[in-house]
Amino acid sequence: MLSIKNLTVNVNDKQILKGINLEIKAGEIHAIMGPNGSGKSTLSHVLSGKGGYTVTGGSATYQGKDLLEMAPEIRAREGVFLAFQYPVEIPGVSNIYLLKAALNSIRKHHGQPEVDAMDFLTLVKEKVRLLEMDEKFLYRAVNEGFSGGEKKRNEILQMAILEPKLCIMDETDSGLDIDALKIVSEGVNSLRSPERSFVMVTHYQRLLDYIKPDFVHVLAHGQIVKSGGAELALELEEKGYSWVEEAVA
Amino acid sequence: MNTATASRYTAEYQTIASVLPGQNLPWLQTLRSEALEQFSAQGFPSPREEEWRYTNVSGIEKKLFSPSVDLTTIDINADWLKAYRLEDAWVLVLVNGHFSAELSVLEGLPEAVTVMGMAEALAKQPDTVEKYLGKGADQSEHSFIAFNTAWFTDGLFVHVPAKLVLDRPIQLLHIVTGSDAMATTRNIVIADALAEAKVIETFISRDGVYAANLSGTDAALGQDSAYLTAAVTEVFVGKNADVTLYKLQSESEKAYHFGGCYVKQARDARFTHHNFAFGGLLARSDIHVDLDHASECELNGLYLGIKRQHLDNHTRINHLKPHAISRELYKGVLDDRARGVFQGRVIVSEDAQKTDSQMNNRNLLLSDDAEADTKPQLEIYADDVKCAHGVTVGQLDEKSIFYLQSRCVDEETARNMLTFAFANEMVDKVKIKSLHDKVLEQVLVRFPQQGVNKEWL
Numbered sequence: 117m118l119s120i121k122n123l124t125v126n127v128n129d130k131q132i133l134k135g136i137n138l139e140i141k142a143g144e145i146h147a148i149m150g151p152n153g154s155g156k157s158t159l160s161h162v163l164s165g166k167g168g169y170t171v172t173g174g175s176a177t178y179q180g181k182d183l184l185e186m187a188p189e190i191r192a193r194e195g196v197f198l199a200f201q202y203p204v205e206i207p208g209v210s211n212i213y214l215l216k217a218a219l220n221s222i223r224k225h226h227g228q229p230e231v232d233a234m235d236f237l238t239l240v241k242e243k244v245r246l247l248e249m250d251e252k253f254l255y256r257a258v259n260e261g262f263s264g265g266e267k268k269r270n271e272i273l274q275m276a277i278l279e280p281k282l283c284i285m286d287e288t289d290s291g292l293d294i295d296a297l298k299i300v301s302e303g304v305n306s307l308r309s310p311e312r313s314f315v316m317v318t319h320y321q322r323l324l325d326y327i328k329p330d331f332v333h334v335l336a337h338g339q340i341v342k343s344g345g346a347e348l349a350l351e352l353e354e355k356g357y358s359w360v361e362e363a364v365a
Numbered sequence: 366m367n368t369a370t371a372s373r374y375t376a377e378y379q380t381i382a383s384v385l386p387g388q389n390l391p392w393l394q395t396l397r398s399e400a401l402e403q404f405s406a407q408g409f410p411s412p413r414e415e416e417w418r419y420t421n422v423s424g425i426e427k428k429l430f431s432p433s434v435d436l437t438t439i440d441i442n443a444d445w446l447k448a449y450r451l452e453d454a455w456v457l458v459l460v461n462g463h464f465s466a467e468l469s470v471l472e473g474l475p476e477a478v479t480v481m482g483m484a485e486a487l488a489k490q491p492d493t494v495e496k497y498l499g500k501g502a503d504q505s506e507h508s509f510i511a512f513n514t515a516w517f518t519d520g521l522f523v524h525v526p527a528k529l530v531l532d533r534p535i536q537l538l539h540i541v542t543g544s545d546a547m548a549t550t551r552n553i554v555i556a557d558a559l560a561e562a563k564v565i566e567t568f569i570s571r572d573g574v575y576a577a578n579l580s581g582t583d584a585a586l587g588q589d590s591a592y593l594t595a596a597v598t599e600v601f602v603g604k605n606a607d608v609t610l611y612k613l614q615s616e617s618e619k620a621y622h623f624g625g626c627y628v629k630q631a632r633d634a635r636f637t638h639h640n641f642a643f644g645g646l647l648a649r650s651d652i653h654v655d656l657d658h659a660s661e662c663e664l665n666g667l668y669l670g671i672k673r674q675h676l677d678n679h680t681r682i683n684h685l686k687p688h689a690i691s692r693e694l695y696k697g698v699l700d701d702r703a704r705g706v707f708q709g710r711v712i713v714s715e716d717a718q719k720t721d722s723q724m725n726n727r728n729l730l731l732s733d734d735a736e737a738d739t740k741p742q743l744e745i746y747a748d749d750v751k752c753a754h755g756v757t758v759g760q761l762d763e764k765s766i767f768y769l770q771s772r773c774v775d776e777e778t779a780r781n782m783l784t785f786a787f788a789n790e791m792v793d794k795v796k797i798k799s800l801h802d803k804v805l806e807q808v809l810v811r812f813p814q815q816g817v818n819k820e821w822l
Contacts (some may be wrong), residue, residue: 187775192773193773208785209783217773
């Protein structure tokens with residue numbers, strides 16, 4: 117699915133990622149954990165194509181294609197989805213408009229006709245129910261005036277409708293209370309499939325209680341310093357990040 | 366003695382003076398001659414005046430537009446007119462400043478309501494007109510008002526009696542044809558106590574690219590013509606009455622437009638104004654409102670400038686008495702070399718305790734050469750008031766663009782969507798469906814719409 121090799125990235129001439137290597141196969145869930153400033157968000161932004169980052173070396177290959185060469189919208193149409201840590205408010209653009217625009221862009225990209233209006237509405241309403249959202253959200257402006265939990269739920273709604281192949285989740289648990297965390301996690305779990313992979317970027321182990329990863333990687337000072345199974349997250353929770361950071365130093 | 370006047374227009378006045386309405390009304394003749402005298406002395410406003418500092422109207426003086434006297438030769442295509450005429454409204458059509466009974470639709474008006482051309486009103490109800498004309502607009506404000514008083518040929522006269530609620534809007538459709546024409550109109554809208562009315566002022570050119578686009582005729586035939594529109598509207602909102610005024614300004618790309626709206630609100634009265642400034646090479650709007658005890662006003666505006674358009678919006682809200690509420694939101698989208706001006710002034714007099722006022726102006730610049738001049742002013746002489754104002758001038762938010770891109774939308778479409786969304790907030794405030802759709806159509810015709818799917822809006 118995704119193969120990252122020796123990826124180095126600068127922000128304003130300062131090296132943030134210092135040689136990342138990561139292999140993600142279809143159906144796997146990888147958690148990337150690390151303290152603040154370790155480069156977690158940089159990694160998810162670079163993979164989704166956000167501007168302001170300079171790739172100085174290495175590669176990221178997604179389904180056999182050079183991911184870093186693609187414009188952000190092409191990555192999205194090819195099936196890469198970034199769930200934002202801070203979803204952006206877009207006043208004046210309704211949720212349902214964006215969903216329709218996005219879904220049809222994907223269909224067009226794959227040479228398929230536009231989605232039938234009735235089928236679309238049925239699909240959207242089904243997903244809305246799944247995420248225990250109010251249908252009124254569909255007709256409100258994207259994320260405008262939403263609470264933190266509502267914004268995160270809205271990200272998962274988009275994910276459920278767009279059916280991406282690679283989901284990059286950037287600090288999805290931040291700002292969520294325990295009820296919202298459960299709903300969001302159930303949403304994610306319902307999307308797990310042998311064809312879909314997840315990269316969960318998170319500071320805390322809490323989210324991993326609900327979404328069990330296959331692999332956990334610890335990012336520190338721009339490098340993956342330790343990799344392991346789900347049990348590594350628990351060890352980190354107990355001992356803190358200084359334990360692995362010291363091990364590197 | 367030096368007899369030179371400040372304006373070439375004064376010398377031309379005698380050619381039309383004899384055909385202006387109200388010849389037999391001494392009060393009006395006096396008013397007109399005073400106005401002419403004032404205008405002759407001052408000429409058109411100059412950028413040296415503080416209230417005109419961003420707007421130079423000297424082009425009007427250079428061009429010397431002429432008022433039209435004879436309407437018989439003017440051809441207005443009825444099909445074309447449909448693109449602008451609201452089907453669910455009473456429509457009063459003015460062609461080059463003269464009422465056209467043939468094009469107007471006034472059937473079914475309640476008997477108690479007066480809706481007629483100003484010339485007709487001066488003939489039939491001169492005493493009523495005398496009570497209001499010039500009482501809303503202060504001639505000493507600036508010389509455009511004086512110019513209008515001296516030159517006006519016709520206009521709209523609306524009088525809604527007490528307690529009557531008009532169930533359909535009244536549309537005043539201004540059409541200008543040909544080049545070098547001039548349309549000077551004076552309108553009066555009176556809503557007595559507890560009455561309700563909605564009035565829509567639409568300004569269009571018969572000739573022009575957008576007119577051709579919208580009517581489905583060949584766009585190549587559209588020839589933008591230079592002309593002058595100078596309209597003054599005086600609005601009197603009685604006790605507890607409610608008036609909404611919409612202005613859809615879609616003049617030709619070379620036109621000069623001055624439109625002033627001067628409002629007097631009685632106690633507990635409500636007034637809402639929606640100002641859509643889309644057309645004209647140089648267009649200036651004045652909206653001045655006087656608020657009495659516990660009255661409310663809401664002023665909304667959207668100006669869309671492209672090419673070399675200059676769009677000036679000048680608002681003034683006078684809180685004269687306690688407990689009044691004012692809300693104002695003006696948004697501007699400026700592309701190419703366009704320039705938008707917002708001068709908003711809120712004056713809270715000593716007597717106006719418990720005033721609640723909010724003023725906002727937001728500008729979106731789409732090109733490096735576009736310019737927004739914004740000047741919000743708060744003058745507060747009372748000590749127990751709640752007043753806020755805010756201004757922004759900026760570009761599209763890069764974070765929003767990336768968010769849309771990450772949701773499969775290409776960058777160009779994302780920019781168009783965000784630009785449209787910014788403007789659409791003001792369009793959505795229009796609750797009359799037919800008008801909403803026409804305003805939306807005008808927005809879309811002026812802005813890049815690649816990727817913006819109208820059917821989904």
